[in-house]
Amino acid sequence: MRDPGLPSLDQLRVFIAVIDHGGFAHAARALHRTQSVISYTIANLEEQLNVALLDRSKRKPTLTEAGKALLADARAVSLKVDGMRARAKALSAGLEAEVSLVVDVMFSTCKLVRILHAFQKEFPTVSMRLRTEALGAVTQLVADGTCRIGISGWMPGTPDVIERQACGFVTMVPVVAPDHPLAHIDGIVPTGVLREHTQLVLTDRSTLTQGQDFGVLALRDWRLGDLSSKHALLRNGIGWGNMPLEFVQWDLDAGRLVQLEIAEGSSFSFPLYVIRRGDEEPGPATRWLMQQFLDLAQPGEPMPLSEREQRELAAHAAQLAAQPHAYHALSECASAPHQAPASSADNGKAGAAKPRRPKPPAADAPAGIAVAAPISLRPR
Numbered sequence: 496m497r498d499p500g501l502p503s504l505d506q507l508r509v510f511i512a513v514i515d516h517g518g519f520a521h522a523a524r525a526l527h528r529t530q531s532v533i534s535y536t537i538a539n540l541e542e543q544l545n546v547a548l549l550d551r552s553k554r555k556p557t558l559t560e561a562g563k564a565l566l567a568d569a570r571a572v573s574l575k576v577d578g579m580r581a582r583a584k585a586l587s588a589g590l591e592a593e594v595s596l597v598v599d600v601m602f603s604t605c606k607l608v609r610i611l612h613a614f615q616k617e618f619p620t621v622s623m624r625l626r627t628e629a630l631g632a633v634t635q636l637v638a639d640g641t642c643r644i645g646i647s648g649w650m651p652g653t654p655d656v657i658e659r660q661a662c663g664f665v666t667m668v669p670v671v672a673p674d675h676p677l678a679h680i681d682g683i684v685p686t687g688v689l690r691e692h693t694q695l696v697l698t699d700r701s702t703l704t705q706g707q708d709f710g711v712l713a714l715r716d717w718r719l720g721d722l723s724s725k726h727a728l729l730r731n732g733i734g735w736g737n738m739p740l741e742f743v744q745w746d747l748d749a750g751r752l753v754q755l756e757i758a759e760g761s762s763f764s765f766p767l768y769v770i771r772r773g774d775e776e777p778g779p780a781t782r783w784l785m786q787q788f789l790d791l792a793q794p795g796e797p798m799p800l801s802e803r804e805q806r807e808l809a810a811h812a813a814q815l816a817a818q819p820h821a822y823h824a825l826s827e828c829a830s831a832p833h834q835a836p837a838s839s840a841d842n843g844k845a846g847a848a849k850p851r852r853p854k855p856p857a858a859d860a861p862a863g864i865a866v867a868a869p870i871s872l873r874p875r
Contacts, residue, residue, distance in 0.1 A: 497545060498545075499543065499544045499545050499546075500542075500543035500544070500545075501543065502540050502543045502544060504572070504573070504576060505536070506536055506537075506539065506540040506543070507540070507569040507572055507573055508569075508573055509522065509526065509533055509536045509537060509540070510537060510540055510548065510566070510569055511566070511569055511570060511573060512525055512526055512533075513533065513537060513549070513556065514558065514566060517555065518555055518556060519533045519534055519537075519556065537549065544565065546559075546561040546562075546565070547559050547561065547562070548561060548562035548565065548566075549562055570655060574655075574656065574773055574774050577774030577775075578773060578774050578775075578776060581774060581775045581776035583776075584776070589778075589779075590618070590620075590621065590778060590779050590780060591621065591778035591779070591780055591781060592621065592622065593621060593622035593623065593624055594614075594618075594621055594622070594623055594624070594643060594644075594778075594780050594781050594784060595624040595625075595626075595641065595642040595643045595644075596623065596624065596625050596626070596642060596643070596644055596645070596646075596784065597625075597626040597627070597628055597632075597633050597636045597637065597641075597642040597644075597645040597646070597647075598625070598626070598627050598628075598633070598645070598646045599627075599628065599629065599630075599633050599645075599646055599647050599648060599767065600627050600628065600629045600697070600721065600722040601629075601648065601665045601667075601722070601739050601767075602646050602665065602767060603665075603739075603741050604742075605741070606791065610784070610787045610788065611623065611625070613787065614780075614783070614784055614787070617780075617783060618780045618783070621780045624642070626641075626642060629697045629698070629720075629721075629722070630648070630697065630698075633645045633646070633647035633770070634647050634653055634654075634657060634770060637657060637770050637771060637772060638654045638656065638657060638772070640772070640775075643771060643772075643775065643777060643781050644769060644770065644771045644777065644781060644784065644785055645769075645770045645771070646662065646767055646768070646769060646770075646788060647659075647767065647768055647770050648665075648765050648766065648767055648768070649765070649766060649768065656772050656773055656774055657770050657771070657772065657773070658770065658771055658772070658773040659768035659769065659770045660768060660769050660785075660789055661766055661767070661768055661789075661792050662767050662768060662769045662788040662789050662791050662792050663766070663767050663791040663792045664764045664765060664766045664767055665739050665740075665741075665764065665765060665767060666739065666740040666741075666762055666763075666764045667737045667738065667739060667740065667762065667763055667764070667765070668737065668738060668740050668743070668747075668754050668755075668761065668762045669735060669736070669737050669754065669755040669757055669761070670729060670735065670736070670737075670738050670743055670746075670747070670752045670753065670754055670755065671729065671732075671734075671735040671752065671753055671755055672729060672730055672731065672732035672751075672752060672753070673750060673751070673752070673753050674732050675692075675732045675734075675735065675753075676692070677689070677692055677735055677755060678753045678755075682756060683756045683757065683758055684755055684756060684757050684758070685758065686757070686758045686759070689735075689755075689757055689758075692715075692734065692735055693715045693716065693717060693733070693734035693735075694715070694716045694717070694734055694735060694736055695716070695717050695719060695725050695728055695729060695733070695734045695735070695736035696716045696717065696718055696719065696736065697718075697719055697720075697721075697722065697725060698718040698719060698720055717733075717734060722738075722739075722742070725738070726738065726742065726743070729743075729752060730746065730751055730752060735755065737763075738752075740762065769785050769788045769789055771785070
């Protein structure tokens, strides 16, 4: 048996197109060629490699066992060549005119603002195109080339072309308004009880997670398109839901929201990644921006608050000291219906509901002001 020949890059890409587009005719339309040329190219590739790649006995060509094994190699070669071309293009072009970034809504706004502020100082001539999305929509925008880089959680069904690197995590907590029935259940809320109350859930505007749910426990749910709407509904007692801890920390401190203890856990964390297309080489400004997000996953010296942030924090603390805290008003309202002393018979009942008291605000974290978590910004 003769040794396999040397296939061309064009042959490999035609082979990939036939599989990705579901047949010779669809591949021909995608590549703007005739079907006969596509068939001829695949036949020559099989002749070069001395193996049958496709089973043509059926109406739609399917991969043989050899074809399945070699398809992964064909994709790897194609991606490597695309990456080499993109790198050469970036090196010859120099600094890019603009950077496009898409960020998951769960990512800390304070950290994002501080990174972008440093980016503006470092690259004053580079424009920024920023979008915020949820779930698979972040990956979708990077995969289709709308945005060069993204900050996303892990997504099933991520295209092979997407590369990702860890850049920290988000802590999520189940919360509810203090006047919601779930807030008055002492201890762990049973899953059966939790299912009976409406859950507020973010919806995915992409097709990557179509038909899949993440963290949905209730039998009834409301699907929302943005995190701010979900936050507003939660504070007004319309259901319960999971929220980023940093987003609602000051609501919890002020008693505007209550953290639930549920059987699945009172909090959970999911990782975040910097993602980009592997066949596109980022320019200098994009690489610098990516590194700032990657540094969030590395321990380092905390960045002190700026003078403006220190002034805002001091002014807000003085304002709070001059007026009763919202927590006290909520505590009094919540305790009013339960001020009557309980009888001994009531004390003997198992599972009697007790009002859940909001946690008092911490002295160093006044409610209503989002103090940025310390992050490290690495100079270029």
